[in-house]
Amino acid sequence: MKAGNRRFGAADRRLLPEGRLAGPMPWVIAIMMFLTVLAAAAGLGLGTAASSLSANVGQRLTVQLVEANPDRREAEAAAAVRKLQGMSGVAEVRRLAPEEMQKLLEPWLGSGGLEADLPIPALIDVDLNPGAPGIETFRSAILAVAPSARVDDSAAWLAPLAKLISALRMLAGALVVLMILASAATVVLAAKAALDTHRNTIEVLHLMGSTDVQVARLFQRRIALDALFGGLLGLIGAGIVLLLIGQRVGALGSELLGSAGLPALSWALLAALPLAGVLLAMVVARFTILRALGRML
Amino acid sequence: MSAAGTIVQFDNVGLRYGTGAETLSDLSFSLREGGFYFLTGPSGAGKSSLLRLLYLAQRPSRGLIRLFGEDIVTMPRGRLPGFRRRIGVVFQEFRLVPHLSAYDNVALPLRVAGVEEKDLETPVREMLAWVGLGHRSSARPATLSGGEQQRVAIARAVIARPELLVADEPTGNVDPEMAKRLLHLFDSLNKLGTTVLVATHDLHLISRVARAEMLRLDRGQLLDPTGALRNPPRGPSA
Numbered sequence: 001m002k003a004g005n006r007r008f009g010a011a012d013r014r015l016l017p018e019g020r021l022a023g024p025m026p027w028v029i030a031i032m033m034f035l036t037v038l039a040a041a042a043g044l045g046l047g048t049a050a051s052s053l054s055a056n057v058g059q060r061l062t063v064q065l066v067e068a069n070p071d072r073r074e075a076e077a078a079a080a081v082r083k084l085q086g087m088s089g090v091a092e093v094r095r096l097a098p099e100e101m102q103k104l105l106e107p108w109l110g111s112g113g114l115e116a117d118l119p120i121p122a123l124i125d126v127d128l129n130p131g132a133p134g135i136e137t138f139r140s141a142i143l144a145v146a147p148s149a150r151v152d153d154s155a156a157w158l159a160p161l162a163k164l165i166s167a168l169r170m171l172a173g174a175l176v177v178l179m180i181l182a183s184a185a186t187v188v189l190a191a192k193a194a195l196d197t198h199r200n201t202i203e204v205l206h207l208m209g210s211t212d213v214q215v216a217r218l219f220q221r222r223i224a225l226d227a228l229f230g231g232l233l234g235l236i237g238a239g240i241v242l243l244l245i246g247q248r249v250g251a252l253g254s255e256l257l258g259s260a261g262l263p264a265l266s267w268a269l270l271a272a273l274p275l276a277g278v279l280l281a282m283v284v285a286r287f288t289i290l291r292a293l294g295r296m297l
Numbered sequence: 298m299s300a301a302g303t304i305v306q307f308d309n310v311g312l313r314y315g316t317g318a319e320t321l322s323d324l325s326f327s328l329r330e331g332g333f334y335f336l337t338g339p340s341g342a343g344k345s346s347l348l349r350l351l352y353l354a355q356r357p358s359r360g361l362i363r364l365f366g367e368d369i370v371t372m373p374r375g376r377l378p379g380f381r382r383r384i385g386v387v388f389q390e391f392r393l394v395p396h397l398s399a400y401d402n403v404a405l406p407l408r409v410a411g412v413e414e415k416d417l418e419t420p421v422r423e424m425l426a427w428v429g430l431g432h433r434s435s436a437r438p439a440t441l442s443g444g445e446q447q448r449v450a451i452a453r454a455v456i457a458r459p460e461l462l463v464a465d466e467p468t469g470n471v472d473p474e475m476a477k478r479l480l481h482l483f484d485s486l487n488k489l490g491t492t493v494l495v496a497t498h499d500l501h502l503i504s505r506v507a508r509a510e511m512l513r514l515d516r517g518q519l520l521d522p523t524g525a526l527r528n529p530p531r532g533p534s535a
Contacts, residue, residue, distance in 0.1 A: 201394050207354060208409045209382030211375075297356060297374060 033234025043172030089132025231274025310360030
């Protein structure tokens, strides 16, 4: 093989002293990876929560019929249900039964049962298909047959929550980017320190005819091993933390928090982060070392 | 190689470190292929600087240097490794890789040149035996005496059978008997076609190679105003 293209073999790896875990770099990478995995997991979990929210609640209308006269209220409710069932974009129309209404009002009115003469609005839940027309189409159609109807769009009252989730996801993404930049800076510093430490060996290798690429590969390999060790350590630590948090959230029984779980694909993405870290470390180390070697004769 | 059999040619070469005075001035000389040369001169005369130019650790501040028939002053640095592999160097301070054994230090030029592991064990062991260190092949430089380190450095310089061998005070730390053996090694290599340039203060050593030619350097300049080399060497008076 042409010498300039030759990779150093197993024996040549000893050209740099053994003891790859010497120095702080693997431990710094482990901390960075720990924080990166947590930030990425938060971003992915919030993404799952946002999708779940949008799928479960965002595509839903609630129709309230506030007519005080029970007969007219019943007539309007029946007309509204019929009208909605005939409209395109409607997946399901469901009128809440009196028992469900009682359950909903229990926190305010107590469990003693509703007074017969108390005017309780009729409620109709409407699930929409994706691509359904806007709320105004439904509102005007329902008002035509039920003048006392109030039509609420779930997405409207969910908007602030959705915005908060979106902001938190962006924050998580920004944290991941910052961690990546900090990790790259760590690799640059480690590569420069390694070059300074082994300057004499590098000069000797150069004077014997080693190419920059041959020398860079030695450092790349060493830095990749350090990054792999640190990355796996950080991933394991973050994985344990995420599992513990998952257990606590599960114990809360909250539908909203529970929806922020991590599907298998998200776990796979998190598991791939150390490998991405190794690749990043190798590329950054190679660039840094080749640049430094380029300044030598 | 140049057509005229010249392996090294210096033409008005000057070398200045930083903004100081020139360490080497107006050097013009040539070494022919297969020659044996001694470079002498007092300490501080610029011998090591001249050798650094020869083994491509330094480019000159001015002038022209042709090595193996090519201008190495303007040569892109990407081509330099190929030229360096044709040169063996014995550094004055040895420059052994401290964490490698004597064996691995000697094997270094072969590994850099891409020789397979199975093909390098025999020559490396033979070379270590030749310099009297066969029994110390696994020793690290820190555990070797100065003379032993120097022999490892010499073995490393000649293991790849370089076309040009440059040695800076190669016998400074060895006893007279070993100095004789090492000089014999250089002589044998030279007879096989390697051009040898040895920087030394040791006039006794110079007198041992009858066919050797001599360059004498003082205050960065070759003493012979024509730049021509003495042949045969004139001994101490030269």
